Amino acid sequence: xxxxxxxxxxxxxxxxxxxxxxxxxxxxxxxxxxxxxxxxxxxxxxxxxxxxxxxxxxxxxxxxxxxxxxxxxxxxxxxxxxxxxxxxxxxxxxxxxxxxxxxxxxxxxxxxxxxxxxxxxxxxxxxxxxxxxxxxxxxxxxxxxxxxxxxxxxxxxxxxxxxxxxxxxxxxxxxxxxxxxxxxxxxxxxxxxxxxxxxxxxxxxxxxxxxxxxxxxxxxxxxxxxxxxxxxxxxxxxxxxxxxxxxxxxxxxxxxxxxxxxxxxxxxxxxxxxxxxxxxxxxxxxxxxxxxxxxxxxxxxxxxxxxxxxxxxxxxxxxxxxxxxxxxxxxxxxxxxxxxxxxxxxxxxxxxxxxxxxxxxxxxxxxxxxxxxxxxxxxxxxxxxxxxxxxxxxxxxxxxxxxxxxxxxxxxxxxxxxxxxxxxxxxxxxxxxxxxxxxxxxxxxxxxxxxxxxxxxxxxxxxxxxxxxxxxxxxxxxxxxxxxxxxxxxxxxxxxxxxxxxxxxxxxxxxxxxxxx
Numbered sequence: 001x002x003x004x005x006x007x008x009x010x011x012x013x014x015x016x017x018x019x020x021x022x023x024x025x026x027x028x029x030x031x032x033x034x035x036x037x038x039x040x041x042x043x044x045x046x047x048x049x050x051x052x053x054x055x056x057x058x059x060x061x062x063x064x065x066x067x068x069x070x071x072x073x074x075x076x077x078x079x080x081x082x083x084x085x086x087x088x089x090x091x092x093x094x095x096x097x098x099x100x101x102x103x104x105x106x107x108x109x110x111x112x113x114x115x116x117x118x119x120x121x122x123x124x125x126x127x128x129x130x131x132x133x134x135x136x137x138x139x140x141x142x143x144x145x146x147x148x149x150x151x152x153x154x155x156x157x158x159x160x161x162x163x164x165x166x167x168x169x170x171x172x173x174x175x176x177x178x179x180x181x182x183x184x185x186x187x188x189x190x191x192x193x194x195x196x197x198x199x200x201x202x203x204x205x206x207x208x209x210x211x212x213x214x215x216x217x218x219x220x221x222x223x224x225x226x227x228x229x230x231x232x233x234x235x236x237x238x239x240x241x242x243x244x245x246x247x248x249x250x251x252x253x254x255x256x257x258x259x260x261x262x263x264x265x266x267x268x269x270x271x272x273x274x275x276x277x278x279x280x281x282x283x284x285x286x287x288x289x290x291x292x293x294x295x296x297x298x299x300x301x302x303x304x305x306x307x308x309x310x311x312x313x314x315x316x317x318x319x320x321x322x323x324x325x326x327x328x329x330x331x332x333x334x335x336x337x338x339x340x341x342x343x344x345x346x347x348x349x350x351x352x353x354x355x356x357x358x359x360x361x362x363x364x365x366x367x368x369x370x371x372x373x374x375x376x377x378x379x380x381x382x383x384x385x386x387x388x389x390x391x392x393x394x395x396x397x398x399x400x401x402x403x404x405x406x407x408x409x410x411x412x413x414x415x416x417x418x419x420x421x422x423x424x425x426x427x428x429x430x431x432x433x434x435x436x437x438x439x440x441x442x443x444x445x446x447x448x449x450x451x452x453x454x455x456x457x458x459x460x461x462x463x464x465x466x467x468x469x470x471x472x473x474x475x476x477x478x479x480x481x482x483x484x485x486x487x488x489x490x491x492x493x494x495x496x497x498x499x500x501x502x503x504x505x506x507x508x509x510x511x512x513x514x515x516x517x
Contacts, residue, residue: 048199049076049229052136058211059219066218067264069094071132073105074229083109084240092129095262102248105130106240115141115148123246139205139224142168142192149174166201168192201228260288270311279318285311286319295330302337309341317348325352329362343377350381353388360385360395367409376412379403383416397422404428410435414443430454433461442470449477459489463496468504475508485512 051074058066073090077083087105091098108120116137124130138150142161149158158174170190188207195201203226211218260269269285272278289312293301302309313331316324331337332345346366349359363385366378386396400420403413405428414432417425432444445461448454462471478485485493490512497509497516 047076047078047231049074049231050200051075051225051227051229053225054132054136055221055223057221059221061217061219063219067095067262071129075136083111085109087130087133090130094264097261099261100259101129105133105248106238106244107133108240109137113145114143117141120242121245122240123243124248125246128245128248136224136226139190140192140200140203140226142170147173163194166194166196166198168194195228199228200226202226260284270308270315273311273315277314282311282315282318283320285315286317286324287321289315290319290321290323290327295327295334298327299331299334299336302341306338306341309337310344313341313344313348317352320352320354322354322356322358325349325354325356325358328352329358332362332366339373342374346374346377346381350384352385355385355388355392357395360392360399364399367403370408376409379409379412379416380419381416383419386420386422393420393422396420397424400425401428404432410437411439411443414440414447418447426451426454430457433457434464438467438469442467442473445470446473446477449474450481450483452483455483455485455489459492463492466496466500466502466505468502468508471505471508475511478512490514 052072054071055068056070057068060066070093071091073087076086076088078085085107087107088103090101090103090105092101093099105124106122108118108122109116110118116134119134119137121131121133135150141148142163144161144163147158147160149156156174156176157172159170160173161168161170163169168191172188188205190205191203192200193202203224205222205224207222209220209222211220260266266285266288269281273281273285289298298312302312313328316328328345328348332342332349337345346363349355349363352359360382363378363382366372366374367382369375372378382396383400386393397420400413400417400422401424404410404417404425406413410432414429417429426448429444429447432440433448435441435444441461445458448458458474462474493509493512493514494517497506497514500506
């Protein structure tokens with residue numbers, strides 16, 4: 001699978017061609033006319049049915065197909081009493097893959113002299129795909145008596161209509177774009193055929209538009225076909241409540257939330273994941289990525305839009321399969337990803353709950369390279385991975401115990417040992433309390449200060465060579481851990497308080513309740 005367009009375009013175009021917002025009802029503009037009127041277009045007194053097919057395709061700048069969607073249904077109108085309609089046999093597909101959608105949808109409407117208006121979708125959620133229906137009824141609307149004005153997501157258009165025999169054409173007379181639109185109409189064709197009873201028989205509509213997205217340009221082809229069906233019996237219309245379709249919100253969203261079937265739905269899911277960090281959704285995205293992308297394609301995906309990298313890496317981490325672990329490790333080996341992105345990969349491997357020697361080896365290989373800018377991050381996350389399984393804890397313990405004997409990244413090795421939560425490493429850290437490097441000594445104090453059994457040794461280190469940074473690390477660790485110093489160690493630090501002239505050390509000791517006597 002190749003990444004062909006940006007996430008924004010795919011999300012906008014993947015849900016169907018008429019996913020409009022705003023007021024979708026026809027709004028006739030009052031206009032006096034002396035023209036001799038033609039016979040009226042009317043709905044039949046008996047029930048009538050139509051098949052509707054909506055097609056949408058997006059082409060790249062070189063006319064390569066990018067994505068295609070198809071939405072179809074049968075549409076039935078009752079002929080008596082309250083004007084009520086019903087969609088049946090509803091089908092939706094994206095790139096030839098069927099998508100889950102409700103099979104029937106009831107609605108109400110008003111029709112007056114061939115013009116549909118006040119379409120009531122009975123509390124259908126505003127983000128549901130079938131909100132396209134009012135726009136289809138707009139396409140079926142027509143009158144020669146006055147212009148008709150329709151709104152869509154990109155602006156407002158006004159049309160006049162002309163009928164010759166049973167053929168009807170329309171002409172746009174006004175078009176007002178919304179300021180935020182990036183979609184420019186290029187051409188539009190509309191043709192309505194009436195039967196001998198002056199009822200809609202066949203409608204064909206097509207348009208070609210250009211979508212500008214930064215430095216890229218896409219052609220959008222949209223087509224609608226409506227055909228009157230020959231029915232042998234009337235359809236029974238049940239009474240419906242005003243909120244009949246409200247429940248379709250949770251049903252549809254639940255299906256959508258658990259279905260990632262193409263690039264479009266993947267980008268939608270990633271956008272949601274960036275906001276929610278939902279681990280269940282992350283796992284679904286991770287599974288889709290592993291199924292549809294190889295290493296090279298996944299690198300290209302991240303290169304195309306680096307803002308997606310965190311969500312992609314998180315998704316692979318939560319997928320928790322050996323394949324996901326291997327993919328994270330393999331991504332570390334490429335030279336095409338930035339150091340910042342590789343740091344995210346290291347963190348993901350350190351948090352990979354089902355980690356194996358794959359994660360350990362990938363982290364250790366980088367940690368063992370002293371001049372590598374990722375070495376310290378790799379070492380820290382080696383410590384983190386020790387928390388998940390006893391096997392990993394034992395492996396990491398052995399590795400870090402060796403690192404604590406080495407001068408290479410010694411301070412980082414101390415912090416990695418703290419990340420591991422392995423108490424067997426604490427004696428190794430205690431041996432570094434009197435290390436010659438102040439940074440090493442400070443980090444050893446920082447780690448051991450949260451362990452009451454090491455307070456005697458830590459205080460001895462502070463008293464042997466009082467240092468602002470070391471005292472600061474000690475007092476902060478004590479405060480963060482919630483531990484209380486023994487009276488013995490408070491007395492020892494009291495002597496330091498009475499003799500030091502350093503105002504910062506004095507201030508830090510005061511946070512532990514030590515004051516002048």
